[in-house]
Amino acid sequence: MEAPVCLVDNPSGSQMRVTAEALALLARLDQPVVVVAVAGLYRTGKSYLLNRLAGVRTGFSLGSTVQSHTKGIWMWPRPHPCRPGHTLLLLDTEGLGDVEKGDSANDHWLFSLTVLLSSTLVYNSMKTIDQNALEKLHFVTELSEHIQVKAGMEDDTQFCRFFPHFIWTVRDFTLQLDIDGKQVTEDEYLENALKLKPGNSKKVMDYNLPRQCLRDYFPTRKCFVFSQPVAGSEMGQLEHLDDANLDPLFLQKSHIFSDYVLAVSPVKTLGDGNNHTIITGKKFGRLVQSYVEMIKSGKLPCLEDAVTSLATIQNGEAVKGALAVYDCELQGVSLPLEQGLLSEQHRKAEKEAVAHFMKKSFKDQDGKFQAELMTGIGQRYQSLLDKNEGASIRVCQDLLAQLVQSLERELSHGDYTRPGGYELYKAERDRVVEKFRRSPNKGVKAEEVLQEFLAQRETEGQAVLQADQNLTQAQKQVAEETARAEQVEQQRLMEEEKRRRAEQLLKDQEQSHQENLQQLQNKMEEEAKRIQKEAFHTLETKLQEQEKLLKMGFEEKSKSMEEELEKLRREAADQNSWMTMFCELGKALVQQVPNYLIYTAANKNVPKP
Known part of the structure; x- marks a missing residue:
């Protein structure tokens, strides 16, 4: 894309909508996205920061008046400069506190939506982080009133597990990074600004509220302070100035900021604690739609509902994609094949599809969806089995038609109606059978087609036998008994062929279940490791926060975290919970998926092994 496009249009402040242009663009982006959003009060230079991240001077419109310039949320997908195969999705948000709109509810929804969509959230403010700046960030104190983790449950203790990295950028910073005569880092400056005051008075509680929310919701915090880029008179021309015209300290800090954001911003994921998915551009479009629809309908955006909605769509597409993989793997298979070879091709295709x-x-x-996939593969395999049988029948019939030409020619000439003709006839018929059996690549219906062929020739053979005057009645009777014995043997061979095929089909059914269960187990083991790693990380950050509270003298607040910490400890230590889930899912799969191959054998009168 050469320029940003509007993602969420918000003309009136009450009827936000996702634009068709943005959705069409996102639908074509199948790469994982790293979403970096900049929020803050209007006219604070958010767009300029995003242009720096994009590596361009112009892109997001800066504006040069006191009016808010960006409306709604704008996006700009860019190739990620540090991660091949990933898209950097930059979001520029409408400035908060726009006096022309005067709609605080609009600001809260926009801020909440930005938090839900981003991997990294940059909050941009001016001059300093003081009480005034924190009061203006009152949106963070009301996130629990605008976002739910689970429908119908008010629990903001889980926000830290789903919320983005938080970076506070302070523009036009002119103060010394000095506290009590000691030089501090930018991060220490932020942490000092977020210190809590002891006490329970309303004034103290109002003072602590935004600080406590930032500490609770965003355990990963970073701060950057920027000097003014140019003299005041040139600020309106900022996007037209070369780097050589910018203040060197500002330029240096801009590079450090950009490098940090690009290095640490994670791929956007969505999950509910037990499941998660990497968000691609296509999924991001659906996610935005889901949240916006919730907001417009008067519901609170709910992470669990968004996960469920996205999972339903994604899993349906996963089934379709997997079936397409199965079809593609079998596209070049030449029929007919012996059942063992066909089963091998099927198992290979199924493994790739699963x-x-x-x-x-x-x-x-x-x-449910894995069962749907197994049923879909079963139906396709059944179709393949039918095609293989049809191809085998055609090949066998064509082969017999070619081999029997000599016998039919001699019959039509009457060569077998003279004395001794039956011996000649039987020798020629046996030659046809022998050549047929020696011929390769006949498929699974060879003995059945041969049995039908011999049955059709039975009357013909009887006529030749009875017409042979060289044979006595006793010899004819022996010949008839020999023919019946051959028929019984051919019937046995045909039944044996069917039995072997039925055994292989049942084996295929069992291996199909095992393949699905094995790959399910592998996936759940990986998910368990991810959940455990996430729990350890959350536990570590919470313990660090608890330690900070103790150092500030907030023993009561520290103790109030113990229940949450204990839950995280159990989650981090539990390495076997996935096994219970796996067993339950395995039972569900076995119950939901019909034994289609067993039905195949039964419906086709194939003897059970």
Whole structure:
């Protein structure tokens, strides 16, 4: 894209909508996205920071008046400069506190939506982080009133597990980074500004509220302070100035800021604690739609609902994609094949299809979509089996038609109606059978087609036998008994062929279940490791926060965290919970998926092994 486009249009402040242009663009982006959003009060230079991240002078419109310039949320997908195969999705948000709109509810929804969509949230403010700046960030204190983790449950203790990295940028900073005569870092400056005051008075509680929310919701925090880029008179021309015209300290800090954001901003994911999925551009478009629809309908944006909604769409597509993989793997198979070879091709295709499904699906908690995939593969395999049988029948019939030409020619000439003709006839018929059996690549219906062929020739053979005057009645009777014995043997061979095929089909059914269960187990083990790693990280950050509270003298607040910490400790230590889930899902899959291959054998009168 050469320029940003509007993602969420918000002309009136009450009827936000996702634009068709943005959705069409996102639908074509199948790469994972790293979403960096900049929020803050209007006319504070948010767009300029995003242009620096994009590596361009112009892109997001800066504006040069006191009016808010960006309306709604604008996006600009860019190739990620540090991560090949990933898209850097930059979001520029409408300035908060726009006096022309005068709609605080609009600001709260925009801020909440930005938090939900971003991997990294940059909050941009001017001059200093003081009480006034924190009061203007009152939006963070009301996030619990605008976002839910689970529908109908008010629990903001889980926000830290789903919220983005938080960076506070302070523009036109002119103060010394000095506290009590000691030089401090930018991060220490931020942490000092977020210190809590002891006491329970309303004034103290009002003072602590935004600080406590920032500490609770965004455990990963970073701060950057920027000097003024140019003299005041040139600020309106900022996007037209070369780097050589900018203040060197500002330019240096801009590079450090950009490098940090690009290095640490994670790929956007969505999950509910037990399941997660990497967000691509296409999924991001659906996610935005889901949240905006919730807001417009008067509901609170709910992470669990968004996960469920996205999972339903994504899992359906995962099934379709997996079936397409199965079809593609079998596209070049030349029929007919012996059952063993066909089963081998089927298992290879199924393995690839299931692997695709496991990679693309998430939150298939009841195994519904995996069961759908197994049934779909079973139906396709059944169709392949039918085609293989049809191809085998055609090949065998064509082969017999070619081999029997000599016998039919001699019959038509009456060569077998003279004395001794039956011996000649039987020798020629046996030659046809022998050549047929020696011929390769006949498929699974060879003995059945041969049995039908011999049955059709039975009357013909009887006529030749009875017409042979060289044979006595006793010899004819022996010949008839020999023919019946041959018929019984051919029937046995045909039944044996069917039995072997039925055994292989049942084996295929079992291996199909095992393949699905094995790949499901592998995926759940990986998910368990991720959950455990996430729990350890959350536990570590919470313990650090608890330690900071103790150092500030807030023992009561520190103790109030113990229940949450204990829950995280159990989650981090639990390495076996995935096994219970796996067993339950395995049972669900077995119950939901019909034994289609067993039905195949039964419906086709194939003897059970």
